[in-house]
Amino acid sequence: MPYQKFQPESLMMSFGHQSGMARGAVKAPVYQTSTFAFETAEEGKDFFELAYGLREPVNGEAPGMIYSRLDNPNLEILEKRLSLWDEAEACAVFSSGMAAISTTIFEFLKPGDVLLYSSPLYGGTVHFITEVLTRYGIQVLPFYYHQQPEDILRQLNAKRQVQRVAMIYIETPANPTNRLIDIEAMSTLAKTLSTEDRQVLTVVDNTYMGPLWQHPLQLGADLVVYSATKYIGGHSDVIAGAVLGNKEMVERVKGLRTFFGSMASPYDAWLLTRSLETLKLRMEKQTRNAQRIARFLQNHPMVERVHYLGLLTEADDDQYRIYQKQCSAPGAMLAFEIRGGEKEAFTFLNNLKLIKLAVSLGSTESLAQHPATMTHAGIPEDVLAEMGISEKLIRLSVGVENVRDLISVIEHALEKAAEVREAEMAVS
Ligand SMILES: *Cc1c(COP(=O)(O)O)cnc(C)c1O
Numbered sequence: 001m002p003y004q005k006f007q008p009e010s011l012m013m014s015f016g017h018q019s020g021m022a023r024g025a026v027k028a029p030v031y032q033t034s035t036f037a038f039e040t041a042e043e044g045k046d047f048f049e050l051a052y053g054l055r056e057p058v059n060g061e062a063p064g065m066i067y068s069r070l071d072n073p074n075l076e077i078l079e080k081r082l083s084l085w086d087e088a089e090a091c092a093v094f095s096s097g098m099a100a101i102s103t104t105i106f107e108f109l110k111p112g113d114v115l116l117y118s119s120p121l122y123g124g125t126v127h128f129i130t131e132v133l134t135r136y137g138i139q140v141l142p143f144y145y146h147q148q149p150e151d152i153l154r155q156l157n158a159k160r161q162v163q164r165v166a167m168i169y170i171e172t173p174a175n176p177t178n179r180l181i182d183i184e185a186m187s188t189l190a191k192t193l194s195t196e197d198r199q200v201l202t203v204v205d206n207t208y209m210g211p212l213w214q215h216p217l218q219l220g221a222d223l224v225v226y227s228a229t230k231y232i233g234g235h236s237d238v239i240a241g242a243v244l245g246n247k248e249m250v251e252r253v254k255g256l257r258t259f260f261g262s263m264a265s266p267y268d269a270w271l272l273t274r275s276l277e278t279l280k281l282r283m284e285k286q287t288r289n290a291q292r293i294a295r296f297l298q299n300h301p302m303v304e305r306v307h308y309l310g311l312l313t314e315a316d317d318d319q320y321r322i323y324q325k326q327c328s329a330p331g332a333m334l335a336f337e338i339r340g341g342e343k344e345a346f347t348f349l350n351n352l353k354l355i356k357l358a359v360s361l362g363s364t365e366s367l368a369q370h371p372a373t374m375t376h377a378g379i380p381e382d383v384l385a386e387m388g389i390s391e392k393l394i395r396l397s398v399g400v401e402n403v404r405d406l407i408s409v410i411e412h413a414l415e416k417a418a419e420v421r422e423a424e425m426a427v428s
Pocket of ligand 1: 124
């Protein structure tokens, strides 16, 4: 067989670590150290000059380890492995998804800039954008999935903000309704808004689909961010985040990471490299399970509507077109509207066995939650309505369990919700 480039899943067990580096250890040790000894004072001087950009590297010289807030072997290995999935030039890992997101946004925005962002976004990101960024003189402007780039441009023109846009920040599919935004179209809009001396960046939160089922950098995005707490970590035992893109931009983000001190810890990085070994296996199994569950829900009399990418059809028009273009699988996140209201939704959640009632997603175990009163609590009712979040909506993050077991516990909880609904109808 002719030599071919190995696929990421073949490289997750070893890439970036040679056993010779650590007394033959097949697996990289945890470099649980805060600081690193220099062989000589001259070496220490060289490392600092390179790390602080005081001179250009000669002959591909790279800075050695100095201090674990700047870099650490476990971070380096994790960043190399994560880069493979998105075919990114560089990666920076963080102590949380929010640390990755806030550090990235801060690095590229300054007072007077305008940030365009898709709505809905992850709640923490919305809070950071609308409550924190705005304190620093940054203007923020949401747009919805159904708005075309031309509409957005018209809106910017009307507000005389065209020349000030610095970043377009998007999350797709959007949580919890799985609405899609066209990454390619938004990157094109960013390029249209860019001038010779001002590059408008497109940043995509790829937590829901990545790094397997969607590759924003290949669709024209400049940076991709992750909550590595979700699929990348995948076991609900680590909080972490990542940013990927070209070397120059990621180096800038790493610079600010050094001063915010928001890097991942050596042990968390080590746990994540362990998780990456099974990333594809997990995500494939979770996706297969979700497909089966979505079909089951779609045919259940207690379910009004299922929001799942795998159920999109040509009748869904634009959404179907975007899905075909930018996703390679439907993923394992779904939401559905139960017949009735909050009471039926809560009865369903309270009667779920096996599936935990908890926020977060992407883990080996299945999780369920009620967006209107949990992840999206505190959002004004009209905004919730615009986002398509009602009291009937339940979100499921599908895990790796036996799918027949999952379907049987969902069926049982739906029956309980049906009983409550019948009793209510009898009274009224
Ligand atoms: C969880 C999540 C975040 C925040 O990540 P943390 O690791 O909790 O800080 C950001 N974006 C999305 C889409 C998420 O699901």
